[in-house]
Amino acid sequence: MRKRYFVLDRRLERFREVLRKRQKDLVVFVENVKNEHNFSAILRTCDAVGVHRVLYYYEGKGDVSINEGISLGAQRWLFLERVYDVSQKLEELKSEGFQLVVTWIGEGSVDFRKVDYTRPTVVVVGNELKGVSEEVARLADIRIIIPMMGMVRSLNVSVATAVVLYEAQRQRQEKGMYDRPSLSEEEMEEIIEKWAFEEIIKRRKPEVRG
Numbered sequence: 001m002r003k004r005y006f007v008l009d010r011r012l013e014r015f016r017e018v019l020r021k022r023q024k025d026l027v028v029f030v031e032n033v034k035n036e037h038n039f040s041a042i043l044r045t046c047d048a049v050g051v052h053r054v055l056y057y058y059e060g061k062g063d064v065s066i067n068e069g070i071s072l073g074a075q076r077w078l079f080l081e082r083v084y085d086v087s088q089k090l091e092e093l094k095s096e097g098f099q100l101v102v103t104w105i106g107e108g109s110v111d112f113r114k115v116d117y118t119r120p121t122v123v124v125v126g127n128e129l130k131g132v133s134e135e136v137a138r139l140a141d142i143r144i145i146i147p148m149m150g151m152v153r154s155l156n157v158s159v160a161t162a163v164v165l166y167e168a169q170r171q172r173q174e175k176g177m178y179d180r181p182s183l184s185e186e187e188m189e190e191i192i193e194k195w196a197f198e199e200i201i202k203r204r205k206p207e208v209r210g
């Protein structure tokens with residue numbers, strides 16, 4: 001029998017609908033993106049595409065900020081994990097069978113549409129100024145580039161993330177990967193419990209009026 005939560009049935013059904021489409025084996029790694037607008041927009045796209053886990057490295061003081069007006073709360077529906085030892089984490093994911101697809105505006109990159117994103121994949125995006133670090137680029141299984149035909153050599157990082165993720169989404173949808181859950185029933189129930197609990201806490205918080 002399913003557990004009961006103090007959340008409307010239609011809200012629970014929405015949770016289940018979203019979780020059934022979550023892609024457990026599509027991970028995004030954000031390397032040192034500093035601008036809160038960019039980071040927040042990336043999170044919103046991840047949620048939209050059904051990314052389950054977002055890992056990030058941030059070298060600034062404190063933690064990266066999230067702008068609610070831009071993320072629209074997307075971070076609440078994602079597994080967001082800060083990484084401190086980037087190489088170790090990426091090596092770990094590779095040993096679990098993930099391919100490391102690194103965005104790289106330079107030599108040796110292939111058109112981003114040439115990659116098979118239906119395989120377990122980590123998509124790596126980099127810092128606004130420096131891009132992805134050499135250290136991470138060395139670990140890449142594939143380096144990808146979004147072709148640029150204009151005078152400017154790069155896209156905004158959140159735009160580039162969306163372009164790549166929607167190609168992954170297209171390929172996965174074509175293969176029916178959104179029609180069969182990648183999370184187990186137990187995993188989904190665990191997440192629903194967490195989301196339902198957080199929803200209640202959020203409802204009980206007094207509104208701050210300016």
Ligand SMILES: C[S@@+](CC[C@H](N)C(=O)[O-])C[C@H]1O[C@@H](n2cnc3c(N)ncnc32)[C@H](O)[C@@H]1O
Binds near residue numbers: 132145153
């Ligand atoms: C503004 S770019 C960084 C520019 C940096 N000078 C470089 O050469 O990588 C920030 C991030 O956006 C992504 N990006 C932007 N344009 C891209 C493109 N045309 N192809 C692949 N990734 C791109 C990459 O993740 C990159 O690290």
